[in-house]
Amino acid sequence: MAVISYREALRAAMREELKRDDKVVIMGEEVAQFNGAYKVTEGLLKEFGPKRIVDTPISEAGFIGLGIGASMLGIRPVMELMFWSFSYVAFDQIVNNAGNIRYMSGGLINCPIVIRGPANGGTNVGATHSHTPEAILASHPGIKVVCPATPYDAKGLMKAAIRDNDPVYVMENTILYNDKGEVPDEDYIVPLGVADVKRVGTDLTIVAHGRAVITSLKAAEILEKEHGVSVEVVDLRSIRPLDEETILASVRKTHRALLVEENKPFCGVDAQVAYLIQSKAFDELDAPIHRVSSIDAPQIYCKRMEDLQMPNVERVVAEALKVLA
Amino acid sequence: MAKPAVLTHPESLKRPAGPSEYAKDPVNASMSKADKIALYTKMARIRHFEQRCIRIYQQGKIGGFLHLYVGQEAVAAGTISLLGKHDHIITGYRDHGHGLMVGMGMNECMAELTGRVTGCSQGKGGSMHYFAPDKNYWGGHGIVGGQAPLGTGLAYAVKYMGLKGSCLAYMGDGAVNQGAVHEAYNLASLWDLPVIFVVENNGYSMGTSQERSTAHPGCLAKRAEGYNMAWDVINGHDVYEVRAKTAIALKRAHEESKPTVLEIFTYRYFGHSMADPDKTYRDKEEIKEYREKKDPVLAFEQELLSEKVLTPELSLKINEAAMAEADKAAIFADESPDPTVADITKHIYWEEDNRGPKTTSRGTIIFE
Numbered sequence: 001m002a003v004i005s006y007r008e009a010l011r012a013a014m015r016e017e018l019k020r021d022d023k024v025v026i027m028g029e030e031v032a033q034f035n036g037a038y039k040v041t042e043g044l045l046k047e048f049g050p051k052r053i054v055d056t057p058i059s060e061a062g063f064i065g066l067g068i069g070a071s072m073l074g075i076r077p078v079m080e081l082m083f084w085s086f087s088y089v090a091f092d093q094i095v096n097n098a099g100n101i102r103y104m105s106g107g108l109i110n111c112p113i114v115i116r117g118p119a120n121g122g123t124n125v126g127a128t129h130s131h132t133p134e135a136i137l138a139s140h141p142g143i144k145v146v147c148p149a150t151p152y153d154a155k156g157l158m159k160a161a162i163r164d165n166d167p168v169y170v171m172e173n174t175i176l177y178n179d180k181g182e183v184p185d186e187d188y189i190v191p192l193g194v195a196d197v198k199r200v201g202t203d204l205t206i207v208a209h210g211r212a213v214i215t216s217l218k219a220a221e222i223l224e225k226e227h228g229v230s231v232e233v234v235d236l237r238s239i240r241p242l243d244e245e246t247i248l249a250s251v252r253k254t255h256r257a258l259l260v261e262e263n264k265p266f267c268g269v270d271a272q273v274a275y276l277i278q279s280k281a282f283d284e285l286d287a288p289i290h291r292v293s294s295i296d297a298p299q300i301y302c303k304r305m306e307d308l309q310m311p312n313v314e315r316v317v318a319e320a321l322k323v324l325a
Numbered sequence: 326m327a328k329p330a331v332l333t334h335p336e337s338l339k340r341p342a343g344p345s346e347y348a349k350d351p352v353n354a355s356m357s358k359a360d361k362i363a364l365y366t367k368m369a370r371i372r373h374f375e376q377r378c379i380r381i382y383q384q385g386k387i388g389g390f391l392h393l394y395v396g397q398e399a400v401a402a403g404t405i406s407l408l409g410k411h412d413h414i415i416t417g418y419r420d421h422g423h424g425l426m427v428g429m430g431m432n433e434c435m436a437e438l439t440g441r442v443t444g445c446s447q448g449k450g451g452s453m454h455y456f457a458p459d460k461n462y463w464g465g466h467g468i469v470g471g472q473a474p475l476g477t478g479l480a481y482a483v484k485y486m487g488l489k490g491s492c493l494a495y496m497g498d499g500a501v502n503q504g505a506v507h508e509a510y511n512l513a514s515l516w517d518l519p520v521i522f523v524v525e526n527n528g529y530s531m532g533t534s535q536e537r538s539t540a541h542p543g544c545l546a547k548r549a550e551g552y553n554m555a556w557d558v559i560n561g562h563d564v565y566e567v568r569a570k571t572a573i574a575l576k577r578a579h580e581e582s583k584p585t586v587l588e589i590f591t592y593r594y595f596g597h598s599m600a601d602p603d604k605t606y607r608d609k610e611e612i613k614e615y616r617e618k619k620d621p622v623l624a625f626e627q628e629l630l631s632e633k634v635l636t637p638e639l640s641l642k643i644n645e646a647a648m649a650e651a652d653k654a655a656i657f658a659d660e661s662p663d664p665t666v667a668d669i670t671k672h673i674y675w676e677e678d679n680r681g682p683k684t685t686s687r688g689t690i691i692f693e
């Protein structure tokens with residue numbers, strides 16, 4: 001096992017898949033010569049050359065659409081969005097074309113594209129650059145969405161995404177890029193649709209995804225040390241497909257659930273998770289389900305306020321205590 | 326097919342800065358001594374404001390992105406100095422220079438960068454999202470190219486209301502490859518809208534040189550021909566030339582309600598944003614060359630010295646005053662309070678901020 005960063009894990013996944021399958025192509029703004037705006041693709045141009053690692057103009061609708069078209073003929077494009085916030089100028093391609101082509105062709109056409117890039121707040125860049133569209137995109141049947149929180153999951157999910165025959169949208173997080181973790185040396189994937197219990201506990205289930213998992217794990221430490229509460233943290237990893245069984249199994253054990261996500265609350269991922277729990281494990285619950293999400297407003301620029309707008313350890317601890325009260 | 330305006334080949338723009346052949350152009354010749362000094366002062370203020378920002382960023386007081394305008398001052402200064410009551414502007418995220426030009430104060434601009442409630446957007450927008458609608462400045466937009474249709478819409482509104490005005494919609498050389506820009510070009514021409522698309526061509530979009538991003542290298546403005554629009558290219562190191570040629574486009578907007586694409590050749594001295602180490606995609610020599618031979622602020626200073634409008638003493642005074650103003654703004658930003666948690670959910674909906682008997686919607690609109 002090597003200890004590598006989340007960024008290196010993503011790069012290793014792409015590198016291995018580029019080697020394994022010559023249909024894999026990496027495309028995006030600044031991915032080649034500049035080595036990636038966030039250096040995720042660093043060194044790939046040097047190793048694989050300009051046919052496989054391609055710099056694009058600032059034309060998201062154009063190049064993402066091009067990737068979708070190429071994928072229909074069997075190319076396996078891995079498209080980088082500098083931020084998922086910029087996907088909004090390519091929404092038609094991402095949702096209407098990639099998400100519907102298989103269905104509308106009666107299963108005749110596949111769309112094995114991966115679109116990846118950071119989707120997070122917390123970096124003091126204001127409303128236009130801080131979107132977290134996993135819930136919006138996962139609400140469209142035909143699309144798969146994953147949100148890795150650790151280097152291990154980042155690598156495993158990215159490799160699974162590249163091998164998948166459907167459009168898979170990988171939402172990364174710039175704040176996690178430098179986080180380090182153990183990653184196996186041998187080839188592995190993390191299958192889409194398998195949640196992971198990141199911490200075992202008995203009194204409360206916290207369900208989270210993306211960086212909210214890291215926040216929740218820190219909160220769980222405090223809850224244990226300062227309040228004597230044993231918290232289980234379920235990392236969804238994949239939003240669609242969703243691992244319903246792992247969520248339900250945990251709730252059946254702890255009988256209490258707190259859902260944490262960095263999205264805004266309305267129609268967030270956790271709205272669906274809350275529905276799932278009450279519909280399939282209602283009798284197991286000893287308390288109402290609570291949620292912690294970002295304060296319902298466009299992302300504020302002021303860093304001090306943005307840190308309060310987003311779920312933080314203090315807010316998660318406070319809300320957990322309410323569920324336990 | 327509309328006849329393109331003046332056709333200047335970009336090669337001719339590469340001449341070293343010297344006395345401007347546009348000094349005698351009517352828009353420049355008609356400037357009073359005080360007008361010229363005021364224009365120079367504004368350029369110097371942009372320069373010193375931006376340089377003060379670098380220090381504040383390095384002190385960790387500005388986070389996120391900070392895109393500097395140093396080197397490009399003559400573009401905002403030249404174009405905006407011509408505008409009247411019904412002329413509007415809108416730009417991308419490299420928006421500080423435009424803000425200062427329309428008359429925003431250094432205090433509100435600096436305080437916005439450090440996220441203070443005294444900032445122009447009350448700490449909600451940040452560097453990329455300056456706004457001053459009372460000064461006909463409609464932002465400050467973070468998504469590349471997104472402002473082009475908005476600028477076209479502002480021009481539409483001006484025309485709709487029967488006003489003799491225009492909108493200048495600025496963008497970078499990388500932005501010309503966004504679909505929204507092309508759709509805006511077509512609408513502007515199809516509907517005869519008084520919009521001027523100003524392409525600030527500083528040679529790079531982040532780490533990508535213009536040649537690597539854009540088919541039709543050398544002259545982006547010519548794309549206007551495909552949309553039956555007039556166009557021109559401008560040496561953006563010479564504020565007199567910027568004024569002279571922009572005036573033609575403005576006249577076209579005001580008198581004929583027709584759009585124009587202006588491509589203004591300029592250069593940024595610092596990285597794309599402060600996060601860009603600026604080490605890989607261009608030569609240090611290239612930056613030096615521009616700084617030493619084509620600097621728009623120095624060039625205009627030289628121009629005014631030779632016209633005997635400026636004296637070295639006056640120039641020094643102007644520059645010192647601008648530096649002192651920037652220092653004061655930094656202190657103002659430091660001493661200003663943050664927005665509060667309650668402020669986070671303000672300014673989302675007009676309705677929510679104006680609850681009363683006249684508001685018509687019901688139901689939960691901000692969620693827990």
Ligand SMILES: Cc1ncc(C[n+]2csc(CCOP(=O)(O)OP(=O)(O)O)c2C)c(N)n1
Nearest residue numbers: 086419467468469497498499500529530531
């Ligand atoms: C739709 C979209 N894609 C990508 C970005 C990221 N981005 C911000 S600025 C920029 C480069 C733009 O270059 P240019 O248009 O030449 O303007 P300049 O920065 O040189 O002023 C990029 C890629 C963005 N903000 N919006």
Ligand SMILES: [Mg+2]
Nearest residue numbers: 497498529530
């Ligand atoms: Mg540029």
